Amino acid sequence: MKKIICAFLIIWTLPFAAFAAGRIAEIWTQPAVYKADEPVSWFFDVTGTDLEGLTTGVYMWTWFPSEPDKDHWANSSEFAALTYVEGNIWRFDLTPTEYYGVEASSITAFYGLLKNKDGSKSTDAFAPDQDPPNDIRMYSLSTIQGSALIDYYPKVFTTDRPLSVLINAHNTWSGCETTAVQGDLANASNVHMHGGVNLWDIVVENNAANLDKTELASLGDGVYRMDLILDDYFALPDGYDLKNINMVFADDTWSHMGKDQSCADFMISMTEEPIAELKFFPQKISRKDILVISRKNNESYVTSLTYTITAETAVLTGSFEGDAEEFKAYIDLVTGLKGLNPAKINVVIKDNTGRVITDTDIPLVVLQ
């Protein structure tokens, strides 16, 4: 009889719990990127739910990828208990494969909710089908295991929440001053981040004193992960207007390095950047002409542009004039290519961060 009442109670409370118990205000994980067989902490802000105000007795109730505390709705097990953090924030520490008792490959999503011990109070479900999404996600490593050099997660982040930066040491560049090499960082026995914010305004160096802090975790296959909370890592002052994160990777002795394409510093930009417009003038050009290059609507971090033009033995270099609204370069090919008769010119444009904006060949009209 008792069992029947209990079952009835569960059936009665579940829909109630699912539809009227309040949406979890925020969910995040530490680290932001983790593998299913790695320890992770899930954080929940239960403000606005029936659990708001509790400081003890909050439990995990989850039904996918398995049901670890099955049949205990009315009396949650202690292994399902969350740890109180502060305010309305609760933490659940687990290794997903162990907690759910399934293979990593079976873990594709998480469905569940939070409740009090006897199930009289709960939150709405966290699940991937919520709109807007309100779930615990697992970053897929497929992007960074492919041809990507760098990635980060979550894509929308704040300075007070965990962020994971991933690099693929097989794909990063080094040695551009002499002969550019891809993948040398994969030969390193350890990988550290030399990091900065707002174009190296605040820097955490990869040096002997910082080795613990700057070390990345190896995820295998040349993929390395840096876990950080930006406010803490860079000791950002209150109200700091963070625009971008700047990174170069190397081992502890700087004998192997990993940089972006053309050995530019890596950059993650937080600001909504305008779409820049690069134009060459005129549309067709000969070796006896003036070439004008303009770049309008430059990104906020672009403060200068330089060009290098090569044609046969000639190398023409210079800086653009103007400002971020429009940078312009006037290049005298007549004088620069005197005595030569190249069929094309190669144009490389870089910005102040070392980023290659373009590396392109322009054919020259053969004059009759």
Added chain:
Amino acid sequence: MRKTNYYLLFLLLFMAFPQGCELTDDGTYTAPITLYERIGGTWAMSSLTQVDEVAKVNDLTPVEEALTNKFTFKSFKIALHVDSLFQPTTYEVTGTAPELFATSGYWQLDEPFVHADQTASNILLYSDEARTQLTDKLTVLTIPGTKAVLDFSLTRMDNGSPFVSYVYKLKSAN
């Protein structure tokens, strides 16, 4: 009646011709005034504009770039020399501006007079005195008149189609 009319017309024409061709009666022959008298001389840079002829035809932007204050185009001067009979001789460009066309040689106009069909006159530049080696062609846009200005354009062609022009606006520097 019709025969008489033709006869009269013929007579009128006959009378008109010898008079038009008659030498002036002041004793000396004066050649007609040619464009050489107006175009010959030294001209200095007022402005220089580069025109993208491909963009112009295809409605793309930009079509023009002002080059006057770029490099040392301001220092550009061209001297188109003529002899005492106002016949073209040599020319030379001075200053340190990028050399968009050959900076010295021989010149002449494609016709010494304004074209009867209203098309623009052309200053032809040669590397040799016999004027067999054409180096560049400058199309005259404004012929010096009451204002001592000379405008011409240098147009580059790719398989018969213009792709870039330089419009020079010059003032007298005689």
